[in-house]
Amino acid sequence: MNLRERYLRYMRFEPVDRIPLMEMGVLDDTLERWHAEGLPRWVRDLRNLEDYLNLDRSWNCNWLPIHEQIYPPFELKVLEETETDQVISDPMGVVCRQRKHQQTIPQYIRFPVENEADYDKLLPRLNGKDARRYPVDFDDELRWRNERGEIIGIIDPCVIN
Numbered sequence: 001m002n003l004r005e006r007y008l009r010y011m012r013f014e015p016v017d018r019i020p021l022m023e024m025g026v027l028d029d030t031l032e033r034w035h036a037e038g039l040p041r042w043v044r045d046l047r048n049l050e051d052y053l054n055l056d057r058s059w060n061c062n063w064l065p066i067h068e069q070i071y072p073p074f075e076l077k078v079l080e081e082t083e084t085d086q087v088i089s090d091p092m093g094v095v096c097r098q099r100k101h102q103q104t105i106p107q108y109i110r111f112p113v114e115n116e117a118d119y120d121k122l123l124p125r126l127n128g129k130d131a132r133r134y135p136v137d138f139d140d141e142l143r144w145r146n147e148r149g150e151i152i153g154i155i156d157p158c159v160i161n
Helices: 004-012 027-036 046-053 118-124 138-147
Strands: 063-065 079-081 084-087 095-099 107-110 153-155
Touching: 004 153
Parallel strands: 063 153
Antiparallel strands: 079 084, 084 095, 095 107
16 A cells, blocks of 8 residues: 555545554754754754654645635734744734744734624635635646645645745
């Protein structure tokens, strides 16, 4: 059973020879710590980690760039700032506190939808048919990857950096 067959069967709750062994990703700070704890220095990114741990090739590295989140995004705004933290309103409209010099999961303070009126204001940014969400060559790229039998994920180009 190849990775694509295994993955599709697994996602359909069908029998598989084993579950797919995939990693969702790793923060740079985490890799640095693992290096200090003995991880070989040649492990520099997700592909290297997959090789080192003998994981399946992850769909996480085979993204099609689609603006799949709120679009157009909100402007990033810094609302408060200290020496160590920032409170921001991010491109999704979420207000959160984050560390300035360390990658961590932020502390969420407020979300863009707290009532029906908020949802009504956000609704135009949720239009999946908006052509600006997709790259010009999206159909060709999708067809080409499908013909190769690849497992395809999507990622918002705003989140890549």
